[in-house]
Each structure stands twice: as C-alpha cells, then as structure tokens.
Amino acid sequence: MPETSGSPLPEPIPITLKINGSSHSIEVRPWSTLLDVLRDHIHLTDTKIGCDHGQCGACTILLNGQRINSCLSLAVMHNGDEITTIGGIADCENLHPLQQAFIKHDALQCGYCTPGQICSAIGLVSEGHAKSREDIRELMSGNLCRCGAYTNIVDAIEEVMRSESSTT
Amino acid sequence: MPTKHIGQPYDRSDARDKVLGRATYTAEHLVPDLLHGHVISSKIACGRITHLNTDHALKIPGVIAVLSHKTDFKTARFDLSYKDMDSPPGSPFRPFSTPEVKFAMQPIALVVAESTELARYAARLVEVTYEVDPHNTDLMGSLSESKAGKGLRAGVESPSNRGDFRAAYNKSEVQTSSDYLHPSQHHNPMEMHASIVHYHDEKSLTIYDKTQGVKNSQHYVTMAFGLRKKNVRVLSPFVGGAFGSGLRPQYQLFLATLAALELKRSVKVQLTRPQMFSFGHRPKTHQTVSLGASRDGKINAIFHHAVGETSRFEDYIENVATWAAKLYDAENVEQQYRIVPLDTYTPLDMRAPGGASGLYALECAMDELATELKMDPLDLRLKNYSEEDPSAGKPFSSKALKECFAQGSTRFGWDSRHQRTDTPYGKHRGSGMATGIWDALQFPTRAAATLASDLKLEIRIATADIGTGTYTIMKQIAAEELGLPTESVDAKLGDTDFPFAFIQGGSATAASVGSAVRKACRKVQKQLLKEAGKMKNSPFQHADIDDVVFEDGLLKRKDDPQMQTSLKQIFADRDIDQIDKKCTWTPNLLKQRKYSMNTHSAVFVEVEVDADVGFVSVERVVVAVAAGRILNPKTARSQILGGVVWGISMALHEESYMDNSLGRFINHDFANYHIPVNADIKDIEVIFVEEDDTVVNPLGVKGLGEIGLVGVPAAVANAVFDATGKRVRELPITPDKLFAEP
Numbered sequence: 070m071p072e073t074s075g076s077p078l079p080e081p082i083p084i085t086l087k088i089n090g091s092s093h094s095i096e097v098r099p100w101s102t103l104l105d106v107l108r109d110h111i112h113l114t115d116t117k118i119g120c121d122h123g124q125c126g127a128c129t130i131l132l133n134g135q136r137i138n139s140c141l142s143l144a145v146m147h148n149g150d151e152i153t154t155i156g157g158i159a160d161c162e163n164l165h166p167l168q169q170a171f172i173k174h175d176a177l178q179c180g181y182c183t184p185g186q187i188c189s190a191i192g193l194v195s196e197g198h199a200k201s202r203e204d205i206r207e208l209m210s211g212n213l214c215r216c217g218a219y220t221n222i223v224d225a226i227e228e229v230m231r232s233e234s235s236t237t
Numbered sequence: 238m239p240t241k242h243i244g245q246p247y248d249r250s251d252a253r254d255k256v257l258g259r260a261t262y263t264a265e266h267l268v269p270d271l272l273h274g275h276v277i278s279s280k281i282a283c284g285r286i287t288h289l290n291t292d293h294a295l296k297i298p299g300v301i302a303v304l305s306h307k308t309d310f311k312t313a314r315f316d317l318s319y320k321d322m323d324s325p326p327g328s329p330f331r332p333f334s335t336p337e338v339k340f341a342m343q344p345i346a347l348v349v350a351e352s353t354e355l356a357r358y359a360a361r362l363v364e365v366t367y368e369v370d371p372h373n374t375d376l377m378g379s380l381s382e383s384k385a386g387k388g389l390r391a392g393v394e395s396p397s398n399r400g401d402f403r404a405a406y407n408k409s410e411v412q413t414s415s416d417y418l419h420p421s422q423h424h425n426p427m428e429m430h431a432s433i434v435h436y437h438d439e440k441s442l443t444i445y446d447k448t449q450g451v452k453n454s455q456h457y458v459t460m461a462f463g464l465r466k467k468n469v470r471v472l473s474p475f476v477g478g479a480f481g482s483g484l485r486p487q488y489q490l491f492l493a494t495l496a497a498l499e500l501k502r503s504v505k506v507q508l509t510r511p512q513m514f515s516f517g518h519r520p521k522t523h524q525t526v527s528l529g530a531s532r533d534g535k536i537n538a539i540f541h542h543a544v545g546e547t548s549r550f551e552d553y554i555e556n557v558a559t560w561a562a563k564l565y566d567a568e569n570v571e572q573q574y575r576i577v578p579l580d581t582y583t584p585l586d587m588r589a590p591g592g593a594s595g596l597y598a599l600e601c602a603m604d605e606l607a608t609e610l611k612m613d614p615l616d617l618r619l620k621n622y623s624e625e626d627p628s629a630g631k632p633f634s635s636k637a638l639k640e641c642f643a644q645g646s647t648r649f650g651w652d653s654r655h656q657r658t659d660t661p662y663g664k665h666r667g668s669g670m671a672t673g674i675w676d677a678l679q680f681p682t683r684a685a686a687t688l689a690s691d692l693k694l695e696i697r698i699a700t701a702d703i704g705t706g707t708y709t710i711m712k713q714i715a716a717e718e719l720g721l722p723t724e725s726v727d728a729k730l731g732d733t734d735f736p737f738a739f740i741q742g743g744s745a746t747a748a749s750v751g752s753a754v755r756k757a758c759r760k761v762q763k764q765l766l767k768e769a770g771k772m773k774n775s776p777f778q779h780a781d782i783d784d785v786v787f788e789d790g791l792l793k794r795k796d797d798p799q800m801q802t803s804l805k806q807i808f809a810d811r812d813i814d815q816i817d818k819k820c821t822w823t824p825n826l827l828k829q830r831k832y833s834m835n836t837h838s839a840v841f842v843e844v845e846v847d848a849d850v851g852f853v854s855v856e857r858v859v860v861a862v863a864a865g866r867i868l869n870p871k872t873a874r875s876q877i878l879g880g881v882v883w884g885i886s887m888a889l890h891e892e893s894y895m896d897n898s899l900g901r902f903i904n905h906d907f908a909n910y911h912i913p914v915n916a917d918i919k920d921i922e923v924i925f926v927e928e929d930d931t932v933v934n935p936l937g938v939k940g941l942g943e944i945g946l947v948g949v950p951a952a953v954a955n956a957v958f959d960a961t962g963k964r965v966r967e968l969p970i971t972p973d974k975l976f977a978e979p
Contacts, residue, residue, distance in 0.1 A: 078297065078298070078355075098354065100354055100358075101354055105353060105354065108265070109273075109352065109353055112267060114261070114262075114264075114265035115257075115258025115259070116258070117262075117427070117428070117477070118264075118429070118507075119427045119428070119429070119510070119907075120510040120906065120907050121509065121510065122510065122906060122907070122908070124510075124906060124907035124908045125427065125510075125907050127427055154258065155256070155257065155258035156257070156258045156259075159257060164253075164256065164257070168256040168257065171252070171256050172248050172249070172252040172253060172256060173248065175248070175249055175252070175871050175872060175874070175875045177249070177252060177255055177256070177704075178249075178478075178704030178705070178706075178875055178876075178879060179426065179427065179428070179475075179476060179477045179478040179479075179703055179704030180251070180252075180254075180255030180256075180260050180475065180477070180704065181262060181426070181427040181428040181477030181478060182427045183255050183256055184258045187256060205915075206915045206916045206918070206919075207915075207916050209915040210914035210915045210916040211914075212915070213427065213907060213912060213914060214427070214915075215425060215426055215427045215478050215480070215912060216427075216478055216704050216875075216879045217878055217879035217880070217881070217882025217883060217913070217918070218875060218878065218879065219882065219913070219914075219915045219918040220878060220918060220919075220920070220921055221875065221878065222915065223915065
C-alpha cells in the first residue's frame with residue numbers, strides 16, 4: 070500500500086569510512102546502504118549491484134577483513150570501519166594473487182560479478198575453512214555468476230590456496 | 238594462414254580491468270548533476286490506470302518529477318518509429334503512451350529525484366488505481382488458440398516438411414510419441430539494465446546504455462524522439478552480461494531519454510532485479526515429438542510440433558521446430574511451429590533461442606526411441622546421421638559431428654558407463670547424451686583500422702563484448718594480419734562513433750566482426766606495401782600483396798625473406814603519420830548459398846540422483862564441439878563452459894513461475910528464480926574438434942555462444958532417466974516431479 074503522506078525525511082548523519090586506506094567523511098541518511106553510499110555517494114563503482122537483496126553476492130566487500138554483502142548493511146552502522154573493495158586489493162599495480170589467478174584461469178567473462186567473487190574468495194581463504202574443491206564450491210555459493218565461470222573460479226581459488234599453504 | 242596469434246590461448250584482454258574493478262559498466266559513468274529515476278511497475282496484468290496521484294511524492298524535497306501517461310510529451314506517432322533491429326512483427330510497446338496496461342509489471346510511471354533512495358521512497362507515495370480487465374497468461378489452457386507465427390526475422394526460418402509423415406509413421410514398426418514442456422525463463426544478466434542520458438541540449442545527448450548493439454539503441458532513440466543520429470552518441474564499452482536481454486532497447490532507455498528531454502537534465506534509470514522480470518523472456522513452449530522407425534533403428538518418420546507464447550502486440554517467433562529435418566536423414570518429416578498470444582510482454586531471444594527449446598524435446602525423444610528399441614542412444618544417432626542437410630538439400634560447409642561423437646564418447650567412457658541399479662533408495666548414477674546444432678550466422682559489418690607510425694594499431698567497430706571475448710579476438714586477428722604483438726593493438730567497441738555492426742547475437746559476432754577486422758587490416762597491408770614500393774631501391778616496387786608477409790613489425794618478400802623493411806621505416810621514409818582504412822565486410826553469399834552452415838556438438842552427461850530426496854547432481858559433462866576454427870582456445874572454452882552451465886540450469890533449475898490468477902511471474906528475484914550456484918557445477922570438459930571451413934568466411938570461424946548450451950538440457954534429462962527409470966517431460970526436473978506418480 071502506498072503511504073498516505075511522506076513522513077519527514079530522516080536527517081543525514083555524519084560518518085567516517087576508511088575505504089581502501091583513505092578516509093571519507095560524509096553525511097548519509099540512515100536509509101542508505103553501504104553499497105549505495107559506495108557507488109552513488111562516493112562514486113566508487115568498483116563494487117557492483119546485482120540484486121540489492123543479498124541474493125547474488127555481486128556487492129561483496131571486506132569489512133574489517135570479513136566478507137559481507139554491502140547491500141545488506143546500512144552505512145551509518147560503519148562509522149570508523151575499515152572497508153576494502155576490489156579497488157583496494159592490489160598493491161598499486163601489482164595484482165593480488167587471486168586477481169592474477171582469475172586472469173590466468175579465465176575465471177570471468179562479463180566481469181560484473183568478478184569484484185564480488187574475488188573479495189569473497191579473499192574472505193574464504195582467510196577464514197581457512199576450505200580444504201577441498203568441494204569446500205570451495207560450497208563456500209563460494211553466495212556469489213552468483215550468470216556467465217557460468219564457476220569451474221574456472223574454483224581452479225583459480227584452489228591454485229592460490231595451494232600455493233599459500235605450501236609457502237606457510 | 239600463419240597462426241602466431243590466432244588460435245593462441247591469450248588471456249582475456251579486458252580481464253585486468255575487470256579484476257581491478259576498473260571496467261566501467263553502464264550505470265557507473267560519471268555525469269554531472271545527475272538525476273535518478275525509479276520505475277513504478279503495474280500491479281495488474283491487464284486493464285487501465287484510472288487514477289494516478291503524485292501529490293505526496295512531489296511534496297518530498299528533492300523529488301523533481303513523476304512522469305507517466307499523464308505527462309504531455311511528444312514522441313513519434315507511428316509504430317514504425319519504435320521498431321528496432323530485433324523487433325518481431327507487430328506493434329512495439331510504447332511506454333506511457335496510453336493508460337492501458339498490457340502486461341504485469343508494465344512501467345507505468347517514473348519518479349525522478351536527486352538520489353536513488355529518494356526516488357525509490359517517493360515511488361511508494363504515488364497512488365495508482367486501476368480498472369482491471371480479465372487476463373489470460375495460461376499457455377497450456379490456450380493451445381487451441383494457437384496461430385502460425387508469420388513474418389520475417391533475421392536468422393529465423395520456417396519449419397520445413399518432406400515426404401508424408403503420417404503415412405510413414407503409421408507403417409513404422411516402432412513408434413514413440415511424447416509431449417514436452419519447458420517454462421518461461423528470464424535472462425537475468427548480473428548487471429541490471431540501466432541507461433544514463435547525459436543531456437547537452439534538447440537536440441543532443443550522450444547515452445550510456447546496457448545493450449548488445451549501440452547502433453540499435455541509437456536508431457531507436459533517434460526514431461522515437463525525432464533526434465538526429467549525429468547528435469545522439471550511445472556508448473556501451475562494458476556489458477555485464479546480457480544473453481539476449483540487450484538485443485532490443487529496453488524500456489529504461491526510453492524512460493531515461495524521455496525524462497532527460499522533459500526535465501532538460503541528465504537522468505539515470507536503473508531497473509531493480511524484480512524489474513528484470515518485466516520484459517522479454519524465453520517463451521514457455523509445449524512440444525510434441527513423434528518418431529517412427531524400423532526395428533534396426535532407422536528413422537523414417539519425424540513429427541515435431543511446437544507451440545510457444547507471444548504477447549498480444551508482437552508475434553515473437555524463433556527456430557524451435559526446424560532442427561530435426563537438418564540433423565536426421567528420415568525421409569518423412571513434418572515440423573510445425575505456432576504461437577499463442579497472451580497478456581505478457583513479448584518474448585525475447587534468450588541464449589540459443591529456439592534451439593535450446595527444440596533440441597531439448599527432439600533429443601529427449603531420440604532417447605525415448607533408443608529405449609524402446611533397446612539400442613544405444615549413440616548408435617541411434619549414428620544410424621540416422623546425415624552427412625548433408627536434408628532440409629535444404631545442400632551439403633554442410635563442414636560437419637565434424639561424427640568426430641565429436643567419437644572423441645566425446647571416448648573421453649567420457651560412454652561404452653563403460655555406469656549401469657543403472659533398480660533399487661528404490663539411495664544414490665543412483667546415470668548417463669545420458671544428446672546432439673547439439675546451431676546456425677553459423679554472420680552479418681555485414683564495418684570496421685576501421687588506424688596504424689600509427691609508432692606501430693600502434695587501433696581497431697574500431699560499434700559491436701559489443703558481453704563477456705564473449707570480442708575485445709580479445711579483435712586484437713588477435715589484427716595482430717596476426719599486420720605481424721604486430723597484441724600489446725600494440727587497441728580494440729575499441731561499444732560506441733556509435735565507430736563503424737556499423739549488427740547487434741551482438743546468434744553466435745555471429747566472432748565471424749562477422751573478426752572478418753571485418755581482417756579485411757580492414759588487409760587494406761592497411763596494401764597501403765603499407767604501396768608505400769614501401771615507393772621507397773628508394775625498394776624490393777617491393779612490383780610486389781603483389783600475395784608475394785609478401787607481415788611479421789614481427791617487418792614487411793618481407795615470401796620468395797626471399799631477407800628482402801625486408803621495417804614498417805616503421807616505411808612511415809619514416811614516406812613521411813606519413815598514420816594509415817587509416819575503413820571497410821565493409823559482407824558474407825560471400827554466392828559461395829555460401831550452395832551450403833548449409835552449422836555448428837554441432839555431442840554432449841555426454843553423468844548425473845547422480847538421490848532417490849530419497851529427489852535431488853539431481855550433474856557430476857560430469859563432456860562436450861565435444863565442432864565450430865570451425867577456434868580463435869582463442871581459452872576464451873572459447875569459457876564460452877562453452879558457460880553454455881553448459883546454462884544447459885544444466887535449464888534442465889534442473891530455471892523457471893519463471895507464472896501465476897495465472899495474477900498474470901504475473903511471481904518468483905522475480907534471485908532467491909526464488911534459481912540459477913546454478915558454484916556448488917551445483919562440478920566437472921565440465923570441453924573438446925574442440927576443429928573444422929577447416931573455407932566457406933563460412935575467410936577466418937573459418939562459426940561462433941560459440943549457443944552451441945555449448947543446446948544439447949545439454951536433453952543430455953541431463955536423459956541421464957536422469959537412465960539413473961531413475963523415470964522420464965520427466967517438463968523442465969526443470971525438480972524433486973516434486975521425480976516423485977510424482979505417472
């Protein structure tokens with residue numbers, strides 16, 4: 070049902086987000102999701118929107134090192150938090166091993182889900198639960214890929230996981 | 238032909254931008270003072286808007302306007318102006334032209350505000366009342382109302398007949414006949430449809446649109462709004478998937494353009510995921526396939542009848558019932574294809590349109606016949622294999638399907654496949670196979686090439702790369718032709734300022750765009766040779782283009798490779814900055830008319846069915862593909878992998894569920910519209926059986942976008958039957974159907 074009248078708009082609240090190492094002080098209304106703030110307010114469009122309902126994982130970012138769906142979190146809840154998007158993964162022009170592996174294994178086609186896939190994979194590796202291809206498949210199942218690059222995505226993640234476990 | 242670059246497994250050339258998050262998709266282009274539009278969708282399927290109150294919405298500070306059928310705007314009067322390159326026959330839907338509602342979730346208003354959140358909020362304050370008319374969205378209840386799908390569409394042919402099916406079928410020793418059904422499906426690329434219209438003045442716009450053809454969007458906008466092509470530039474450098482959804486300009490383009498022109502401001506309109514279910518879709522299709530054969534498996538009668546849905550305002554048609562006559566050499570074939578107009582939006586080509594639907598039914602029917610004959614399904618295909626295209630009475634330009642069967646079955650271990658166990662409980666393995674076929678389409682395409690004196694080469698075509706690898710193969714072909722490293726080549730696309738390309742679809746782009754790139758580069762070659770001939774003491778004075786090669790930045794004589802000059806030297810000596818060439822490539826129709834041109838595949842699938850819960854898992858897929866020459870085995874393999882995932886999805890997951898009482902697809906989000914997740918996809922092996930095809934085009938390329946998909950749904954369904962003994966003839970094969978009593 071439509072609301073009969075517009076209630077007064079909620080007032081903007083000042084917050085500071087630390088995104089990829091840079092501090093952003095902005096005013097946001099409490100209704101803005103972290104995803105909308107990243108894309109529309111700060112114009113960091115490297116994080117993608119695929120459903121806005123936590124059903125596809127395209128908006129996956131790392132919040133204080135943990136992977137989350139940024140569309141399911143309100144920006145005002147994250148004053149002072151460390152946010153890493155795909156744009157903050159590489160060390161300047163040196164790609165992160167997962168970024169390299171995604172290129173090598175052609176773990177992407179249209180590329181739209183890729184930022185979320187890679188952020189999710191970084192989260193997965195640091196969580197340390199995945200021990201097998203089957204685990205990777207299961208624990209990457211929050212990130213949809215409509216182009217169907219799944220087997221290549223698993224190849225890429227598995228390669229990075231193996232090389233990390235052999236060096237540690 | 239040299240193959241220094243063509244045929245090499247180069248990394249996708251835009252992959253670096255994509256893994257860095259630097260690829261800019263449609264809704265992400267920075268445009269100053271941008272307004273945001275939110276679409277309000279109709280809650281009824283059929284009727285008219287009687288009342289639309291925007292007062293509350295407009296009171297919100299920051300809400301600029303609410304546009305609807307009540308807005309007094311001027312667009313073209315006649316239907317013809319709203320036709321695009323992929324329009325089926327009929328009257329295209331014209332948003333906001335009347336208060337009439339023709340389908341559920343029809344866009345009925347656009348709220349424009351300073352931010353997306355405001356627009357979305359204000360949309361909830363718009364009050365709409367409707368007068369509701371009865372609707373009909375029930376295909377199965379309306380089969381008797383079907384009509385012939387008439388009219389012309391690129392790539393669509395009429396089903397052909399030969400012999401006398403009925404008489405031959407009645408006399409056949411073995412007869413099988415079954416009905417098959419698959420539901421509507423929606424493309425759902427990960428990137429939702431969006432358009433940004435950058436308003437310069439009332440006559441000139443720069444538009445970012447999610448599309449598979451910028452020229453198509455430009456054509457549509459200029460025709461509908463009475464603008465001139467030179468003043469409307471459309472860009473789409475990166476497309477986050479499309480699978481057909483971007484073949485026609487979708488309504489967000491019309492709405493964003495309308496709002497920009499009305500408000501004299503730049504406007505962005507991005508659809509929501511539920512609204513991705515509000516336009517074109519793969520039509521639900523009901524099919525009957527009857528096969529008549531002799532005891533030894535020779536098929537002499539084939540009947541394939543398909544009825545698909547369309548809208549009330551356009552007659553969408555696709556190639557559903559054309560494949561049997563091409564694949565099998567039966568003497569008596571009857572094929573029919575009919576459509577039923579319903580109160581939905583017009584269906585739209587979705588990856589392997591018609592082929593995915595038709596081959597599902599046909600190749601399941603083949604399996605049913607094999608079962609009836611107690612014959613190996615592969616042997617049945619081989620017994621009825623046709624070297625020529627019996628539907629056209631022509632040879633194929635190339636057809637390595639037999640080799641696909643051989644390599645695929647060996648790799649899969651078809652002869653030693655798991656045998657079914659007849660226990661009602663536990664996990665059961667089963668294997669199935671199917672044949673795939675698709676057309677090797679191509680369209681006239683233009684290209685521009687600029688070679689600068691520092692040997693940087695730029696190729697420009699107004700085509701699209703929807704994740705298919707077009708950028709990558711453009712670079713490879715250009716590098717090959719001019720003997721340059723791929724790093725020296727810049728491929729540009731997705732911009733109406735570039736030369737014409739048809740919409741990217743039908744697996745036609747690699748062949749069409751690739752051939753145009755080759756031709757443009759050959760014109761650059763000729764110019765280089767001409768200039769080289771004018772150099773002092775030139776060994777190339779009277780050389781013909783066939784007497785020389787371009788390699789490693791050098792021009793060499795074939796008869797004496799020591800006679801060479803660097804390309805840089807040519808530019809320096811002749812004092813030229815760059816060479817610009819444009820060309821138009823057209824398929825050699827004179828040569829091609831004597832042949833049928835198709836791609837083929839053989840698909841082998843192993844499933845595991847948990848008989849206790851009815852859960853199907855596709856454990857293993859081997860697909861062998863014959864599609865001419867492979868330009869890049871890495872990106873080509875990915876295309877086929879994606880096609881296989883789509884096939885698995887069609888067999889087991891996808892369904893746009895039409896609630897006929899509401900007249901609406903009710904599962905319109907990713908929680909309820911199931912596509913495979915990572916855990917659903919296990920081992921997929923891709924084999925390319927290369928064909929040396931000199932007819933299709935000089936590159937020998939046939940296209941890969943659809944052939945990876947077409948055979949898979951039937952192969953999965955056949956494997957499920959092998960595992961369970963249960964033939965589910967309605968997709969997707971879900972546990973409820975596996976448990977249902979026959």
